[in-house]
Amino acid sequence: MGSRKGWQGLLGAGLIAAVGVAEAAPWRSVLYPSTWTPGYSQPGNTSRFLHDFSYAGYRMRQEEPPVRTDRVLDVTQAPYFADNTGASDVTAVLQQALDDAGAVAGGGVVYLPRGTYRVAPPAGKPYALLIRYSNVVLRGQGATSTFLYNSATDMRSKRVVQVGPRDTTVSWTSASTAATALTQDAPNQATHVQAASVSGYTVGTWLVVRADLTATRSAELNMGTEWTSLPGPSFYRQVVAVDAATRMLKLDIPLRQGLLMRDAARVYRVPAHLSEVGVEHLAIGMRENPTPGLAEEDYTVQGTGAYQVHESTALLMNHVVDGWVRGVSSYRPPSNTQDVHVLSNGIDLNYSRNVTVEGCEINKPQYKGGGGNGYLYSIRGSDSLVKDSVAYGGRHNFDFRSMHTTGNVLFNNRVSNGEKVSDFHMHLSAANLVDNTTLYLERFEAADRTPYGTTSHGVTTTESVFWNTNGAKPPSYGGTSVVRSQQYGQGYVIGMRGSATGVDVSVTTKTAPADLAEVAQSGNELVPQSLYVDQVQKRLGHAVEHDARVLVYQAENLKPTSTPDPSSTGVEAGPELGGVRYHNTSAVGAKVTYTLHPRTVGTFAVRVRTKRNNGRGQYRLDVNGVVVGGTRDEYSATTQFVEVELGTVTFTDLEPQAFTFTTVGKNAASTGYNVALDVIRLVRQ
Numbered sequence: 001m002g003s004r005k006g007w008q009g010l011l012g013a014g015l016i017a018a019v020g021v022a023e024a025a026p027w028r029s030v031l032y033p034s035t036w037t038p039g040y041s042q043p044g045n046t047s048r049f050l051h052d053f054s055y056a057g058y059r060m061r062q063e064e065p066p067v068r069t070d071r072v073l074d075v076t077q078a079p080y081f082a083d084n085t086g087a088s089d090v091t092a093v094l095q096q097a098l099d100d101a102g103a104v105a106g107g108g109v110v111y112l113p114r115g116t117y118r119v120a121p122p123a124g125k126p127y128a129l130l131i132r133y134s135n136v137v138l139r140g141q142g143a144t145s146t147f148l149y150n151s152a153t154d155m156r157s158k159r160v161v162q163v164g165p166r167d168t169t170v171s172w173t174s175a176s177t178a179a180t181a182l183t184q185d186a187p188n189q190a191t192h193v194q195a196a197s198v199s200g201y202t203v204g205t206w207l208v209v210r211a212d213l214t215a216t217r218s219a220e221l222n223m224g225t226e227w228t229s230l231p232g233p234s235f236y237r238q239v240v241a242v243d244a245a246t247r248m249l250k251l252d253i254p255l256r257q258g259l260l261m262r263d264a265a266r267v268y269r270v271p272a273h274l275s276e277v278g279v280e281h282l283a284i285g286m287r288e289n290p291t292p293g294l295a296e297e298d299y300t301v302q303g304t305g306a307y308q309v310h311e312s313t314a315l316l317m318n319h320v321v322d323g324w325v326r327g328v329s330s331y332r333p334p335s336n337t338q339d340v341h342v343l344s345n346g347i348d349l350n351y352s353r354n355v356t357v358e359g360c361e362i363n364k365p366q367y368k369g370g371g372g373n374g375y376l377y378s379i380r381g382s383d384s385l386v387k388d389s390v391a392y393g394g395r396h397n398f399d400f401r402s403m404h405t406t407g408n409v410l411f412n413n414r415v416s417n418g419e420k421v422s423d424f425h426m427h428l429s430a431a432n433l434v435d436n437t438t439l440y441l442e443r444f445e446a447a448d449r450t451p452y453g454t455t456s457h458g459v460t461t462t463e464s465v466f467w468n469t470n471g472a473k474p475p476s477y478g479g480t481s482v483v484r485s486q487q488y489g490q491g492y493v494i495g496m497r498g499s500a501t502g503v504d505v506s507v508t509t510k511t512a513p514a515d516l517a518e519v520a521q522s523g524n525e526l527v528p529q530s531l532y533v534d535q536v537q538k539r540l541g542h543a544v545e546h547d548a549r550v551l552v553y554q555a556e557n558l559k560p561t562s563t564p565d566p567s568s569t570g571v572e573a574g575p576e577l578g579g580v581r582y583h584n585t586s587a588v589g590a591k592v593t594y595t596l597h598p599r600t601v602g603t604f605a606v607r608v609r610t611k612r613n614n615g616r617g618q619y620r621l622d623v624n625g626v627v628v629g630g631t632r633d634e635y636s637a638t639t640q641f642v643e644v645e646l647g648t649v650t651f652t653d654l655e656p657q658a659f660t661f662t663t664v665g666k667n668a669a670s671t672g673y674n675v676a677l678d679v680i681r682l683v684r685q
Contacts, residue, residue, distance in 0.1 A: 102133020
């Protein structure tokens with residue numbers, strides 16, 4: 001693989017202290033000049049390059065997931081009349097509504113208004129609710145208003161909500177007898193493949209491009225013959241052009257590893273996955289398991305609590321393309337005596353592609369033992385995007401798993417208080433991006449995990465990137481590093497900022513030489529601040545993603561403290577993610593307080609987006625008791641969403657911050673005092 005000459009060459013291939021005290025001037029990675037285009041590699045070392053991660057997210061980031069307002073089925077109305085008090089089980093009626101929505105052309109929205117909906121997996125089913133049709137959306141009224149309560153405690157290998165085909169022959173890793181061999185090796189980053197025949201392939205065809213993990217390939221990965229029982233690399237792609245003369249198939253997204261004829265590189269058609277499906281604006285909570293036995297290996301022991309909750313999951317997206325999860329949180333059901341939100345796992349994207357997960361918060365699993373438990377966000381597909389989301393208190397808060405896990409992006413998330421590291425977990429999940437992630441009492445690893453796993457986890461990734469990581473506080477489980485990167489071949493740690501900036505690029509015999517760590521200058525001056533945002537802009541020609549310096553807080557997801565009047569949430573067209581919170585009052589003096597968690601110390605501009613109309617009042621914002629921005633008048637003769645900058649705040653620590661909105665009056669032309677809040681943004685200065 002050749003020697004490397006980066007910062008690790010100067011500081012040693014071990015623990016690097018990223019110091020942000022070098023000259024505060026803009027700097028760029030040697031791998032990402034301003035003229036970067038896909039395929040660029042470092043001069044003098046062509047093995048070092050950055051993949052184009054801009055395809056991650058719903059519809060390859062060409063548009064946002066829709067906010068549907070057509071064909072909305074309110075489950076509390078006829079013919080469903082679902083109980084929203086939590087007193088009775090409504091699994092069957094919610095399932096009927098989901099099936100009804102999917103049974104008509106164009107699908108529909110199954111709407112769960114404010115309340116608690118009690119569900120549990122029916123006998124013989126591995127899920128409580130199943131979305132099995134395309135174009136179906138499960139929607140609540142907001143994560144602080146609509147609560148999906150799973151009352152079953154024996155949830156081994158079961159899900160509260162599953163999105164995916166019920167019975168399917170779709171597979172990214174099958175030994176399909178209808179496969180067609182490639183007649184040329186397909187290089188890494190290839191956008192075309194040449195096959196022995198392109199008969200039956202047309203524009204729009206979904207296919208799998210894959211190869212076997214032969215003994216030769218396993219050995220090349222420094223895994224001996226340990227991995228020959230695993231399926232090899234596979235890529236779920238769509239055909240965008242066919243050249244019959246040259247037998248070339250053009251793919252919609254580049255490959256993330258090279259595929260060799262030697263390893264039986266091939267293509268085969270597969271049925272289309274579910275698409276245009278979403279789960280949004282609700283909270284999922286699971287009744288705690290009362291059975292003793294939650295030790296590390298108890299998941300293998302029948303009769304223990306761990307056995308009963310092993311691999312249970314709040315939300316699984318399985319064989320989905322162009323889907324979304326937004327504004328979904330976990331919550332502690334009132335029935336739980338412990339501070340437990342879910343039994344084991346949170347959101348799992350399995351064999352799914354181009355899914356956007358946005359504005360979600362998953363916390364506090366009951367069981368965090370071995371065997372795959374306590375994983376709050378699991379990425380087991382390709383080219384999906386998790387952004388502006390929070391994970392708290394899992395075993396592994398975020399993890400990438402398996403060789404078909406490629407091209408995914410984590411952008412602007414907060415990851416905190418994990419019992420163990422967030423990580424690239426096993427089996428060479430190549431070319432994923434961790435971008436502007438805040439780590440609080442947390443470490444993120446791309447390590448050699450050879451000692452672990454029934455089939456050795458081995459080298460867990462290659463050509464993955466940690467970009468501009470914000471280290472807020474070192475992990476409580478020890479060590480000074482917040483990023484550890486020991487990838488097969490090439491791996492990258494580019495830019496560190498914050499108060500905890502230790503980077504470990506030590507190597508094993510399987511991962512030498514050390515990964516490139518460009519961390520001697522502060523990530524605060526790294527250009528661009530986000531690799532993902534810049535690549536999306538380069539590919540699409542315009543900005544479609546918010547700046548990396550922006551922390552986004554969706555008001556409908558924030559739990560308010562209101563005095564004396566309640567607030568309420570609504571879902572409609574117009575708000576940023578479809579959700580808005582109304583501060584309901586008819587008088588001066590009403591207050592609504594939100595507790596926000598900053599991700600770094602420093603000074604921030606405070607921006608607030610609201611929905612104005614002719615019935616709105618005037619408000620004042622206080623942050624920790626200090627007025628920011630004076631009085632704001634929300635009156636408008638017509639309905640409009642407006643974002644204003646109120647002023648700046650400075651945080652000297654990462655403790656929770658109280659944002660209080662107080663109604664102070666109304667315009668003479670206004671008919672009311674209400675304030676409708678959409679988004680709070682903190683823009684790092």
